[in-house]
Amino acid sequence: MPSPPRAKVLHLERSLLYHFAGITDRVGGSMHMLCRDRYGLSPAAWRVMAHVGELQPITAKEIGLRAAMDSVNLSRAMGQLDALGFLKRHIDPADRRRIVLQLTPAGQSAYDTLVPLSLEAERTLLAELNAQERATLRELAHRVWERSRRLFDDTDQETSF
Structure with a gap:
């Protein structure tokens, strides 16, 4: 008698x-503990702060797309940054329909520390890799990230494996 498929x-x-x-x-x-202990930031709030700090001014919609965050988590993170006095919002003078985000001086100080x-x-994590290996890893990670966006960002489309 044949054995069942493994x-x-x-x-x-x-x-x-x-x-x-x-x-x-x-x-x-480790990074999240540091953010929480020093500044009271959740992991999601740190992700939002990192995007605002790098790309300010930026809209919440742009952050959601770039960070692969759903609107509920994004809204909570922005609320936390607001409550901590780290985030300011204002109307884009070039397009009054857009609300743009920037860090406050306190937010910028926290960002500059973190x-x-x-x-x-x-750097510590990648220390055992040479420059070419680090470049290759970054390229491959970017390609996998982009592939994940194409597969999973469209919430109307089910992905089958």
Whole structure:
């Protein structure tokens, strides 16, 4: 009698999703604790602050698209930044329908403190890679990020695996 088909095995040691999650938990967890302990920022609020700090002025819609954040989490994060006095909103003089976001002086100060710490965490994590390997990793990560946006950002379309 033939044996039943063997179930597929995940092999966690080779799973990119497993490795991405672990890296995010370890490195992101340390960064998130720092943001929370020093400034009272949630991980989502730090992500929004990072986008505003880099690209200001920027709209909430643009942040949502760039950061792959849904409107509920984005709204909560912006509310937290508002409550902490880190975010200001104003009407775009070029298009009065747009509300643009910028960091307040306190928000800019927090951003200016957190960015070097974030960059140092990344440098430490990638220290064992040479320059070419780091460049390749960044390129491949960007391509995977873009692919994930194409597959999962359209909430009206179901993705089948």
